[in-house]
Amino acid sequence: MTTLTEATSGLTLDGLRVLDLTNELGAYCTKLLADFGAHVVRIEPPGGEEMRSWPPFYESAEGPISLRQAYYGANKHSVTLDLTLPTSKEIVDRLVADADVVVLSSTPDELATWNLSPEELLERHPDVVVCSVTGFGLTGPYRNFRGSPAVIQAMGGFLYPIGSVQGPPPIQPGEGITNLVGTHAAFAILAALRARSSKGGQLIDISALEVLAGHDHALQRYAGHAVIVRRRDDFTVPSGRWECQDGAVEFQVWSSAQWDGFRALLGNPAELEDPRLSDPVYRAEHGEDLRPMITAHLGARTVDELITAAQELHIPSAPLNTPGGLLRDRHARARGSFRTTTHPLIGEFEVPAVPVRSNVPMWSYRTPAESAGAYNSTAIGAEQDPRNSQLAKETL
Amino acid sequence: MADERKPYDAGALAGIRVLSFGGALAGGECPALLADLGAEVVKVESVARAKATRFALWRDHAPVYEPSGVQTSSSAGVIGRNQYNVSIDMSSEAGRALAIDMIGAADVLLENFSTGVMGRWGLTPERIAEEWPQLVYLSMPAYGWDGPYSKFAAFGGNMSSYVGLTDLWGVSQGTHNDYLAAAHGAFSVLAGLEYRERYGRGVCIEMTQTEVGAAMLGPFLLDASINKVERSTAADLSGEAVFQAVLPSLGFDAWTVIDVHNEPEWQRLCEIVDPALATDARFGNRDSIRAHYEEAKELIGAWTSTRTPHQVMTILQKAGIRAGAMQNGENLFHDPELWSRNYVVEIEHPDLGRYAYPSTALRMSKTPSKYYKRSSRVGEDNAEILGRWLGLSEDDVAKLDADRAF
Numbered sequence: 001m002t003t004l005t006e007a008t009s010g011l012t013l014d015g016l017r018v019l020d021l022t023n024e025l026g027a028y029c030t031k032l033l034a035d036f037g038a039h040v041v042r043i044e045p046p047g048g049e050e051m052r053s054w055p056p057f058y059e060s061a062e063g064p065i066s067l068r069q070a071y072y073g074a075n076k077h078s079v080t081l082d083l084t085l086p087t088s089k090e091i092v093d094r095l096v097a098d099a100d101v102v103v104l105s106s107t108p109d110e111l112a113t114w115n116l117s118p119e120e121l122l123e124r125h126p127d128v129v130v131c132s133v134t135g136f137g138l139t140g141p142y143r144n145f146r147g148s149p150a151v152i153q154a155m156g157g158f159l160y161p162i163g164s165v166q167g168p169p170p171i172q173p174g175e176g177i178t179n180l181v182g183t184h185a186a187f188a189i190l191a192a193l194r195a196r197s198s199k200g201g202q203l204i205d206i207s208a209l210e211v212l213a214g215h216d217h218a219l220q221r222y223a224g225h226a227v228i229v230r231r232r233d234d235f236t237v238p239s240g241r242w243e244c245q246d247g248a249v250e251f252q253v254w255s256s257a258q259w260d261g262f263r264a265l266l267g268n269p270a271e272l273e274d275p276r277l278s279d280p281v282y283r284a285e286h287g288e289d290l291r292p293m294i295t296a297h298l299g300a301r302t303v304d305e306l307i308t309a310a311q312e313l314h315i316p317s318a319p320l321n322t323p324g325g326l327l328r329d330r331h332a333r334a335r336g337s338f339r340t341t342t343h344p345l346i347g348e349f350e351v352p353a354v355p356v357r358s359n360v361p362m363w364s365y366r367t368p369a370e371s372a373g374a375y376n377s378t379a380i381g382a383e384q385d386p387r388n389s390q391l392a393k394e395t396l
Numbered sequence: 397m398a399d400e401r402k403p404y405d406a407g408a409l410a411g412i413r414v415l416s417f418g419g420a421l422a423g424g425e426c427p428a429l430l431a432d433l434g435a436e437v438v439k440v441e442s443v444a445r446a447k448a449t450r451f452a453l454w455r456d457h458a459p460v461y462e463p464s465g466v467q468t469s470s471s472a473g474v475i476g477r478n479q480y481n482v483s484i485d486m487s488s489e490a491g492r493a494l495a496i497d498m499i500g501a502a503d504v505l506l507e508n509f510s511t512g513v514m515g516r517w518g519l520t521p522e523r524i525a526e527e528w529p530q531l532v533y534l535s536m537p538a539y540g541w542d543g544p545y546s547k548f549a550a551f552g553g554n555m556s557s558y559v560g561l562t563d564l565w566g567v568s569q570g571t572h573n574d575y576l577a578a579a580h581g582a583f584s585v586l587a588g589l590e591y592r593e594r595y596g597r598g599v600c601i602e603m604t605q606t607e608v609g610a611a612m613l614g615p616f617l618l619d620a621s622i623n624k625v626e627r628s629t630a631a632d633l634s635g636e637a638v639f640q641a642v643l644p645s646l647g648f649d650a651w652t653v654i655d656v657h658n659e660p661e662w663q664r665l666c667e668i669v670d671p672a673l674a675t676d677a678r679f680g681n682r683d684s685i686r687a688h689y690e691e692a693k694e695l696i697g698a699w700t701s702t703r704t705p706h707q708v709m710t711i712l713q714k715a716g717i718r719a720g721a722m723q724n725g726e727n728l729f730h731d732p733e734l735w736s737r738n739y740v741v742e743i744e745h746p747d748l749g750r751y752a753y754p755s756t757a758l759r760m761s762k763t764p765s766k767y768y769k770r771s772s773r774v775g776e777d778n779a780e781i782l783g784r785w786l787g788l789s790e791d792d793v794a795k796l797d798a799d800r801a802f
Contacts, residue, residue, distance in 0.1 A: 012587045014594075036587055050657060056619040056632040067622065071614035135720075137759070140736035145713040150640055151720035154653040155709075159642075160724040163567050168642035168651045169722065173564045173633035176572060176612035183579035184429075188758050190586035191408035191433045195763045199408075202762035210739055210757035213728045216571050217471055222725030223740065223752035224470050225456040229725060230649070240568060241557070250557040250568055311548050318545075318554035323616045324626040326560045331545040337607055338617075350621040352614055355607035356584050359525055359600045362591055 011037025028182035048372030073369030137207030156212020261313035407434015423508030425578035476771025483775030490799035532588035
């Protein structure tokens, strides 16, 4: 039985107090801070943050539990508060006064209606590091536009060149791109904490648009050379996905040396001897003819054998895993890339380790994601607990 | 913009010395993020190795050469921003000795070599921890220091495939893995410095790029672990959405993303597109909207098709509905939001000429970040840095040169 401990002593951010008022745009930022030992209190509306209603779910005895919440909410405490009520202002202000870091991810207009405008927060609490993580930043014409994982992928220029020319570009599933933004925020927060003894608190304004507009040099390539990077279908064979006997593999074959290696991988078949094929552009043009020839040589082989041989021939390549396949992958298992954790309603399960290994323990998985408002009585006192008010009872 | 060829002491990380053996994209962007905040970052390259560290990522312009003969590119102008450059030839004895001296003068050492390269120079993690106990050492391998795939050659797309993203997404794409690794690396370095501050000792960090990729798929890996599914269903992938789609819009290759999170937002969308939809029984609640997804897409798409992406975005965002234009490099260069925040900067470079670059996303009110120093040529800062870090004189530097340290 896995037991979790709340102790943070010895961890990197032990004792750091973080007030988390974010939505999905900031969830990974505060997850990183929490995993590294910070005491994170997340403020959610009565009934809980929207992410709690997002699939995939585990159907527990007490109803569905969002696995997004189970992942991003671990190590954090949950307080529910109706920010539209005047009494909430005082409570939040008291929590801010206790905090070293406040993280926000609502738009400036939303924050203003809750008396949470970052400038005012800093005026009242000059030593607090206030970090805003939004789609478009706190200033400029789009400041009140709302971001989301899908919207920022489009606006930041990330999606446009991806996928088939037939279009449309496919939205990347999961939170990788959102979390790239959150990681920038967590990085800037640690930098601001370093400068805090000399500068006091300050405002960090992270815009997903700005994080992504630097990605892959799309802006600079247009500015410098009027190049617009477009989607393409000439991803030259055999780069890409191939089915084999027990799964799928992916190769990246571009240079002529990689092509020679690939032919050797197939046992130098006569039909691939044509020297023109070492030109990736020529291969792209003849992809339809090449595919069946290559499939014939790959189909009966196993993922493990193919990838091992391909790597010996210096072909960039990998097993093409499903998420289930990654959980079983022999490399990930050998490295212990997953940790076993536990949740009172789910039981034991595996979770990806925080991707930072060190010769001293810097982070830990301590407590499972809490139900909405589980920390109310500790943080704000039972009498302030919105779950005890009539209004909240109706909402819940 | 004036080029200030001196340490940037207004940044939050002023005074932190970083020695970077990072190359290409992940190993280039990570130290650049630290430099953006004012750390004094020395990028180590060599004329011989420059091909690996600054290969022209894109072939947009005719080849440009530094006086040493090293080929450079406008991409190197982005990745090399705000950093100093010292050339060290690790194949010479004097070069390896110089690297050891530089590590001793640094707060942070980072690299993304293939697994085993550091060990060949005797720089094992054990030795690093023992010899420089105050050092924060960050290694960013693709698959990790150990395990059966530790020596695998990997492109970004391979890593996406390995962790399960390609299977879920349907495309093999991977440069975002480099940026994720860079940002996680930069965060880890500051976590390491914080650890040193608190507990009086440095740390050795192994930050594996494929493990970063796996952490990005957390909820789907939980789904596999808890619900024993091989992969999450399509509906679970777009999780939050009542209605999420990339819809055709007016213009050449023009698209808009609409991302409706709840039923009230759906009602507002219907009011704008066609009020009759608001009372249409097919779209009565979340489940039925999702069940009639293709029909909804067609109906909303007919409306978006007669408007430009920026029109659709503006109309819907003003109604509180999440929407975004599918922007390309041209759109980004003309983006009013970016210009209003002075995001684009022009930098003069002696080899590359005058270029517009993205500057910084790390907006900090008291310790501002910016593009304050153009990328250096290979070895351009040898004398300045070896003087400041190691107290070497011009004669010392000349002797190192004669000994082939550079």
